[in-house]
Amino acid sequence: MKKSKRLVSLLLAAMFTVGTLAGCSSGGTSSGAGGTPSGSGEAHADSLVIATQSEPASLTTYDHDSLIGVSMNILTYNGLMRIDQGTLKTEYDLAESHTVENDVDWIFKLKQGVKFHDGTELHAEDVVATIEWVKANVPGSSGYTGKIASVEEVDEYTVKITTDGPYAGLLYDLGYHYNFIMPKALIESGNDFNTNPVGTGPYKFVEWSHGDHITFTKNEDYFDETCKPSITELTWRFIPEGTSRTIALEAGEVDFVYEVETTDVSRLQSNSAFTVAEVTSVENWFLNLNKDLAPFDDVNVRKAINCAINRDNIINGALNGYAKANISCVPVGYAEYSDEGAEGYDLEKAKEYLTAWGGDPSTISLPILCSNDVKVRIATIMQADLAEIGINVEIVSMDQATYLSQTSSGDFTAALTSWSPSNALTYLQRYHSRRRASNPGSLNDPEVDALVEQAESTIDEAARTELLHEIIVKVNGLVPQPTLYQSVNFRAFDARLKGVVPSATGYVDFHRCYWEA
Amino acid sequence: MIKYVVKRLLALIPVIIGVTMLVFFILKSAPGDPVRLILGEQATPEQVAELTEQMGLDQPLLVQYVKYMIGLVQGDLGIAYSTRRPVADEVFSRFPYTLKLSLVATVVSIALAIPLGIIAAVKQNTVIDNVSMFVALIGISMPMFWLALLLMLLFSLKLGWFPVSGAASWQSYILPAFALGFMNMASTARTTRSSMLETIRQDYIRTARSKGVSNSVVIRKHAFKNALIPTITVCGLQIGSLLGGSVLCETVFAWPGIGRLMVQAISARDVPMVLGCTVIFTICFSIVNLLVDLLYGFVDPRIKSMYS
Numbered sequence: 001m002k003k004s005k006r007l008v009s010l011l012l013a014a015m016f017t018v019g020t021l022a023g024c025s026s027g028g029t030s031s032g033a034g035g036t037p038s039g040s041g042e043a044h045a046d047s048l049v050i051a052t053q054s055e056p057a058s059l060t061t062y063d064h065d066s067l068i069g070v071s072m073n074i075l076t077y078n079g080l081m082r083i084d085q086g087t088l089k090t091e092y093d094l095a096e097s098h099t100v101e102n103d104v105d106w107i108f109k110l111k112q113g114v115k116f117h118d119g120t121e122l123h124a125e126d127v128v129a130t131i132e133w134v135k136a137n138v139p140g141s142s143g144y145t146g147k148i149a150s151v152e153e154v155d156e157y158t159v160k161i162t163t164d165g166p167y168a169g170l171l172y173d174l175g176y177h178y179n180f181i182m183p184k185a186l187i188e189s190g191n192d193f194n195t196n197p198v199g200t201g202p203y204k205f206v207e208w209s210h211g212d213h214i215t216f217t218k219n220e221d222y223f224d225e226t227c228k229p230s231i232t233e234l235t236w237r238f239i240p241e242g243t244s245r246t247i248a249l250e251a252g253e254v255d256f257v258y259e260v261e262t263t264d265v266s267r268l269q270s271n272s273a274f275t276v277a278e279v280t281s282v283e284n285w286f287l288n289l290n291k292d293l294a295p296f297d298d299v300n301v302r303k304a305i306n307c308a309i310n311r312d313n314i315i316n317g318a319l320n321g322y323a324k325a326n327i328s329c330v331p332v333g334y335a336e337y338s339d340e341g342a343e344g345y346d347l348e349k350a351k352e353y354l355t356a357w358g359g360d361p362s363t364i365s366l367p368i369l370c371s372n373d374v375k376v377r378i379a380t381i382m383q384a385d386l387a388e389i390g391i392n393v394e395i396v397s398m399d400q401a402t403y404l405s406q407t408s409s410g411d412f413t414a415a416l417t418s419w420s421p422s423n424a425l426t427y428l429q430r431y432h433s434r435r436r437a438s439n440p441g442s443l444n445d446p447e448v449d450a451l452v453e454q455a456e457s458t459i460d461e462a463a464r465t466e467l468l469h470e471i472i473v474k475v476n477g478l479v480p481q482p483t484l485y486q487s488v489n490f491r492a493f494d495a496r497l498k499g500v501v502p503s504a505t506g507y508v509d510f511h512r513c514y515w516e517a
Numbered sequence: 518m519i520k521y522v523v524k525r526l527l528a529l530i531p532v533i534i535g536v537t538m539l540v541f542f543i544l545k546s547a548p549g550d551p552v553r554l555i556l557g558e559q560a561t562p563e564q565v566a567e568l569t570e571q572m573g574l575d576q577p578l579l580v581q582y583v584k585y586m587i588g589l590v591q592g593d594l595g596i597a598y599s600t601r602r603p604v605a606d607e608v609f610s611r612f613p614y615t616l617k618l619s620l621v622a623t624v625v626s627i628a629l630a631i632p633l634g635i636i637a638a639v640k641q642n643t644v645i646d647n648v649s650m651f652v653a654l655i656g657i658s659m660p661m662f663w664l665a666l667l668l669m670l671l672f673s674l675k676l677g678w679f680p681v682s683g684a685a686s687w688q689s690y691i692l693p694a695f696a697l698g699f700m701n702m703a704s705t706a707r708t709t710r711s712s713m714l715e716t717i718r719q720d721y722i723r724t725a726r727s728k729g730v731s732n733s734v735v736i737r738k739h740a741f742k743n744a745l746i747p748t749i750t751v752c753g754l755q756i757g758s759l760l761g762g763s764v765l766c767e768t769v770f771a772w773p774g775i776g777r778l779m780v781q782a783i784s785a786r787d788v789p790m791v792l793g794c795t796v797i798f799t800i801c802f803s804i805v806n807l808l809v810d811l812l813y814g815f816v817d818p819r820i821k822s823m824y825s
Contacts, residue, residue, distance in 0.1 A: 057555075057599050057600050058600060058601060063601055064555075065556070065557050139556070139560075139563075139564040139568050140555070140556045140557075140560060140564055140568070142561070142563075142564060194600075194601065194602070209773065210607060210610055210611065210773065211610075211611050211614070211773025211774070211777065211778065212683055212684065212685075212773040213683070237683065237771065238771060238773075239682050239771040240768050240771060240777070241768050241771070243666060244666075244681060244682055244769055244770070247666075247669050247670065247673060247681050248681040250674055251673045251674045251677065251681050253680060253681050253682070399549065399784065400554065400784065401548070401549025401551070401554055401784070401785070401786045402547075402548040404549070404550065404553040404554060405548055405549050405553055406548075408550075408553055408565075437562055438560055438561045438562070
């Protein structure tokens with residue numbers, strides 16, 4: 001008895017001491033023995049395990065609007081068009097060509113021999129059934145189906161889509177997940193696409209263990225010969241905690257970390273067993289000012305705020321340096337990007353704008369709504385910046401649900417928010433006054449409205465680009481929402497994995513990835 | 518005894534009604550719209566109105582609650598707002614993971630705490646007592662989050678013994694169960710110690726010792742059994758708190774349990790999911806308390822006689 005008691009005590013003390021010592025010695029030494037993925041230097045198994053923060057709400061193309069949900073959709077589905085993750089331009093996916101007649105009739109020729117995962121062949125009727133069903137049943141899809149007046153089958157491999165007026169954004173809309181094509185027979189039979197997602201994509205769904213993982217296997221019959229999937233099995237594991245994801249990568253438990261904690265970036269970069277890919281996202285963060293409230297309806301006040309914000313301080317102080325400063329009303333990355341007419345940090349200019357406004361800055365109260373810790377840190381830095389010109393900032397912290405309720409009802413003065421569509425036209429539509437229905441307090445400028453409408457109806461790309469440039473310069477001068485920065489995304493993975501092209505939109509084409517031989 | 522058990526189980530009904538009503542109305546009175554969370558910032562008022570109607574959220578709160586309770590009586594926990602899946606499917610697929618983890622953590626906690634508490638009591642005011650209570654103090658003071666990361670770094674990354682995350686094998690249970698159990702070990706150890714100290718000062722212990730009974734027999738057969746009741750109470754309460762309190766552990770170890778599910782549901786204002794999780798927790802907590810009460814009877818026959 002005495003002996004066993006002593007043993008238990010010793011065992012406890014040893015476990016505790018070793019655990020604490022090991023933990024204490026782990027900082028900065030992860031690239032040592034334990035810092036290499038298991039089996040490094042050998043050929044990798046024909047599978048890829050991806051660690052991601054959150055679980056998709058749904059595997060359907062229509063019951064969500066999240067990055068992770070779309071990441072699953074692009075594995076299993078295709079649209080008529082797709083958005084090239086490198087250039088952010090549209091390219092053909094299920095369609096092989098298209099023509100436009102009378103500026104409103106879009107005739108799409110479909111690729112032949114494309115098979116759904118259930119073995120049936122893709123025909124025009126599937127395209128018609130999908131778009132009609134989504135338009136009729138998915139309220140959230142109206143941003144991407146709303147301009148489509150009708151869709152009809154011309155022949156087995158030809159579809160005609162008619163828009164309600166000339167609309168240049170159609171090709172982009174057809175590349176969004178809401179318009180990914182499902183088989184007509186399954187739509188009509190009431191298939192549950194959440195548990196049985198059947199598309200034409202490079203991977204087929206295998207299983208979903210809720211709270212743990214989703215597995216896909218490669219589609220041997222994938223139609224696109226130029227990028228047939230190489231890796232047989234793809235598993236997404238849901239690991240909500242950032243450091244746990246990094247440790248899982250270092251321990252060889254996962255091969256790819258989709259969202260890397262910024263605090264772990266330098267540690268992983270210093271380890272040759274891993275590649276850390278960095279990409280500036282098109283997610284543009286800004287201070288959304290409620291322009292229905294005085295004095296923020298005055299352009300001089302908005303310009304003063306814009307010029308008083310030191311973006312470098314925000315990036316270094318609140319974001320560990322992992323962001324790219326931006327002053328334009330659209331993100332860097334779009335071909336149409338321009339910072340013409342935009343102004344950056346200039347305290348003297350800020351004071352001049354306040355003088356031009358003519359009021360007393362100490363009477364300006366600026367409560368900024370923040371829905372997470374990062375936003376609070378950003379607002380704190382802005383609070384110090386704006387104090388320099390006499391504007392009093394109040395930081396109002398709340399959860400995401402409350403934040404959305406208040407911003408969508410117009411019950412706010414200022415809020416930190418972001419917007420990240422994949423093309424300039426969609427981005428600039430945000431500045432049209434019709435968006436005031438969903439974004440109360442946003443810009444209300446007839447000149448901008450007219451330019452946006454003109455760009456929307458200009459099918460010719462060169463002419464549209466000129467118009468978009470004109471809108472950007474105009475909006476930059478109005479500073480409706482002082483732009484702050486663009487997020488930088490990090491993806492970390494086993495260095496033997498090749499073909500990874502992280503996109504500015506946040507997606508990765510995993511069917512283009514392969515293991516080094 | 519059976520009558521007592523049935524009575525206690527029937528008492529669950531008003532408890533569930535009370536708890537669901539409280540949770541339902543608190544969640545509904547909190548600011549934030551689940552429809553907005555689903556549709557996002559760019560949704561138009563028309564889209565929001567259409568989905569609100571589709572989800573039945575345009576009806577008066579009382580009607581929504583009564584409909585929920587009618588469904589509950591029929592075994593239908595409703596449809597989750599965020600995933601559009603039946604809540605019962607989500608909850609029952611995730612609950613076994615939390616239950617198993619809680620039970621293993623309880624075993625770890627008891628296996629560590631009771632010997633520690635007994636040793637500390639028997640060797641009162643010695644180095645062993647101080648070390649034991651110091652370990653217990655560390656257990657209660659160390660943030661679970663930090664302990665979990667230390668365990669991962671040592672046993673997963675350095676030694677490669679156990680997986681970092683998930684619940685794929687029995688090895689997956691070791692680290693989260695130890696992290697959870699170590700936290701709860703502290704209060705059980707301290708309770709065992711004080712209960713043992715009180716017991717070993719009783720007259721009948723002194724009598725046993727004066728009759729020449731060996732120390733180990735006195736401790737095992739006389740003192741420990743009589744000191745067990747407070748320890749059982751603490752252990753019972755801990756199983757309940759482990760069920761609900763494993764959220765952090767489930768997050769760090771990516772454990773597919775109900776705790777994580779509930780936190781996600783609260784953030785998403787997913788009322789049916791939160792209620793589903795709450796009902797399960799309430800039933801479990803009540804059953805564990807009942808089992809604890811019944812266990813008293815086996816340990817102390819005087820209590821057993823009161824059940825009839």
